[in-house]
Amino acid sequence: MIVFNEVSLVYPDKTQALFDVSVDIKQGELVYITGPSGSGKTSLLKLIMGIEVPTTGTLNVFDSPVKNSSLGSIRKIRRKIGPVFQEFKLIEGRTSLENVITGMRFLNITPKQMKIQAHEALEKVGLGHKKLSKVENLSWGESQRVAIARAVARKPSLILADEPTGNLDYDNAINILELLKSFRDMNTTVIITTHATHLIKDEEDATFLRVNNGRITVERRCL
């Protein structure tokens, strides 16, 4: 589903973010990208979303090449992804429900289906009772859940969560991770970046991409 083949990424200011990354991520996999801050975790996500393109090497997402792709192709790729951004990127002045629906308006689903999926997603993240609350009135944790609801309501093939456990205490962090992992039931690939390795050290059925200074090592654990 996602194939990195000797991918390197150099930013315009000549900073080399990634060196010769090669990894194959399959549909339904749970992937943790770990490593210290600034190691290149977010760069990997940016590549998958087509925000950055590989400087060298090839990257295919949903069998489409990211390099030299048209804007339309990149948008198509993004529509299959449910992103949970580190800073959430919720639209202020709107309710939780409106935020979730806004992420679906341009997808090929009817307004009725859109509302059903949005309500379901908010229920699933435990915010059904706050669907009409303006997002600026929600707590940090609630905002994060709205961001997750927006991502999953789209019924994506891939969920990308960038540092979803940052700023959360242990219990809430575990809850968020469990919530994200639960979407694998729909054969959705879930990719989570985190530097909180203690939260996932006991994971038995996942792939670990450990990033350090732009180089990655891959560890696969199976049940």
Added chain:
Amino acid sequence: MRRFLFNIGYFLKESGRIIRLNLLSNIFTVIGTGLILFLLGLVITGADIGNRLVVMLNDEAEVNGYFSQEVTSEEMDVIAVKIGNMDGVRSTRIVDEDEAKSRMEEILGEEAKILELFSDNPFEAFIEIRINVDAMDAVINNVKNTDGIEYVRDNKEVLEKIQDITYALRILGYLMIFAVGITTLIILSHMIRQGIYNNKDQINTLKLLGSPGAFIGFPYVLTGVILTLLGGMIAAFFMVWLINSAYDSIGGTILFLPLPPRKELTDIMMLWLPGISLVLGFFGSLFGLSSIRERS
């Protein structure tokens, strides 16, 4: 298209939100656009009246052809028909000696007594030729070269002035329309860019979620169209008010100035000003939107 229709309500709500986000600035945009379109309305009215004046003056454009001594009255008729068939000639009419004399008497008024000093009628028959001003030179030349015509009297200088006035009025009208169009486009595109800047975070989020450019951009186009349409309606309202007031105070007509019918003029304002504002709003918004183009 279906998805677009599903989202009409959303687009309208978004436009309302964009307008409210920068309300004062948008109110000034509406007022500014309204004033510019009001100026355009004045230009259109002026051009309409000017065109009618030019048509009227054109209708009066004529040259006179004088017959040779040996030409008989039957031959005069034949010459008149021949000249009438020339390109650029709208009509011909033979003015006989008696009519020529009575015309001169009218012009001279009390001084017409002087004509009594002549035992015979000193005036000659001639042919009155109404022409299109644009074809003036060719017509004068052709009439001069017609057998039976001895000489042609023309008001070339006056006719050339009419031509110059027509040309100047047209150019002025086009310049004003061009200036109004460009000004509106610049104001609007600036306003749209401002709106985009104010919403850049939201736009960026939509891009990351894979939203098509048209979905992101349409509320801004709609906003531009709504604002200019409001400006156009304000301009149309004031123009209609001005026209009605002017017609009421002058009683519908000024001597020598051919005013168009009041209803015709007000209809033009009510149709054209909002129509032009719609087109300008659409293109101004598209122009402003070019700033959110994403690099591929």
